[in-house]
Amino acid sequence: MKPTKAFNRSLWAFHMNSGSCNGCEIEIVAAITPRYDPERFGIKLVGSPKHADLLLVTGPVVGKMKDRLVRVYEQMPDPKVVMCVGTCGISGGVFYDSYNLAGPVDQVVPVDVYVVGCPPRPEAIIHGVVTALAKLERIEGGEH
C-alpha cells in the first residue's frame, strides 16, 4: 500500500456494537493486532466517540440500541465518517425478519463505507478503513 496524501494524520476509530453476534467484534480486534498492525499508520481504536474520526458500526441495530447509536454519532466531532461492518448491518442479513430490528444501520445514521461479509476478514476491514480515510480527506477538501 502506497501512503497517499490521505495519510496526513492519524485516523482514530470508535467501535460501536449495535446488537452484533460478536463475529465482527473479534475480526475488528484481530485487525488491530500484530499480524495486520494498522497502528503503524496511526489507525487505532479509541475509548470515546468524542476522540474519533471514524465510527465502526457492527450489528443490525436492535431496538434498544437505536437511540444510543444516534447519540454516539452526534457526539463525534466533524468531519466524521461512518463505516458499517458486516452483512447484518447492511441488510439485516441472517436476522432480516426479526421483530426487534430498528436498522439496517443506514436507516439510523448516514453510512459512508460498507464492508460486506459475515463477518468480513480483517483485510477487508482494513481496506474499508483506507476507503473511509480517503473519503474523510475528500470531505475536508470541501467535497461531499
Next chain:
Amino acid sequence: MSEKSAKKAPYIVPIGPTHPALKEPVMFNFEMEGEVIKDVDFAPGQTHRGIEWMGMRRNPIQIVHLTDRICGICGVSHTFAFARAVEQIAGIEVPERGDYIRTILAEFERIQSHLLWAGVAAHELGFDSLLHLTWRVREQSMDVIENLTGNRVNYGIVQVGGVRRDIVPEQHKIIEDCLSTYEGLLSKLVTLFLEDRSIHMRCRDTGVLSKEDALGLCTVGPTARASGVNVDLRQDYPYAAYGDLDITAILPDQHMGETRGDVYDRIVVRLLEVGQSCGIIRQCLDQMPSGPVTAEAKLAKLLAICKKAQGEAIGRVEAPRGECFHYVRMDGKEAPANWKVKASSYSNLMSWIPMLRGEQIADIPIIVASIDPCLSCTDRVAVIRGRSRSVLTKEDLHRLSVEKTRRIQS
C-alpha cells in the same frame, strides 16, 4: 441537612451500555462509597435479536446458520447443541467420523476462544503488549480453523446429521504443526501470565467467587471450575467422541495447590485448558475412524427426515464458557414448534454480583471480563408490548413459566 447527606452517599455510577472496556453492550449501575463498590446491578438484553422467534419460522437446515450467529465466538457449540437435539428427535445416527471431526472443531474453538479471552484480560489489566502477543499467537489457530472449515468465524460446518467437510490426510500436518507450536508456547504463556508480578497483584484475591456461591448461582464452565466446582460436560455426560477420550476437568488446585476462586484462578483454568484441548485434538487425530462424515449428505432428503420428526430433545455441549443448552420440540412440521437456548454466559452473569461487591472501581473491567461474558449468546428475553413496558416480578415469571410448561405438555 439529613436529606442532603442521604443523597450524597452512596454515589451511583452508571457504566454502559456502550462502553470501551467491553465490546458488547451491557448496562451496569454501581453504588459506590468512595472507591469501594457497595452494590451492583446490571441490565443485559441490549443485543436481543429474537433468534428463537426467527428459528421457529425456519427449518432446521436453515437454523444451523442462524445458530452459528447466536455468537461469533462459540459458533460450533451452539450449532452442535442444536444439531444434537434435532438428531435425537429425528433418530439420526451421526457417523463416528463425523463425531470425531465435530470434537476436533469444538476443541479448536476452545483454543481460540481461551486465547482471545487471555488477550482481553491482559488488555483490561493495561498490559497491551501481552494482548498483542496472545492475539498474534491466536492467529495460527484461526488459520487452521479456516483451513478446516473455510471460514475464520461463523464456520457453517456443523450440519444436522454430521459435518459438511471431511478432514483429509494433507490437513493432518497443518493441525500437527499448530498443536506442537501451541504446546511449545503454552509454558511461555503460563509464565507470562502467572509469574508476572503486576498480574499477580491485580488478580490474586480479586473478584472472589466462593464454591458455595458458584454452586448456588449455577455457574458453569471455567468460571465454576475456577471456584473448585468439578463440572465439565465432556467428563460428566460425554457426547460425540468425548466418551472415547481421556478427559478430566481442570481445576486450579491441580496447578496451584489451592483453590481461591479469584480472577487469577480463572486465568489458570483457561490457560491449562488450551493445553488440554491440544491433547484432545491429538487423541482424536490418532483414533479417528474412516467412513462417511454425515448421515445424510443430500439436504433435500435430510429436510424430509426432519419434517417427519416428532418429539422433544435437549442438546448439551460444553462450550468454551460452559454448558450450552438447546431445547427443541418438533411436531411434524418444517419449523420447530419450540426452541429454547440457554447459553453458558446466561448462567454465569449472576456471579458478577458477589464478585464485584466490596471491590474497587478500578477492578471492574477485569472482574467483568473474568467470567468471559458473551452477551450476544445471552440476550434472549424481552417483554415489549407496543410502547408500554412492564417489570415482571419473580412470581410473575414463575407463573408464566408454569403456564408455558403446561402449554407445551398439552
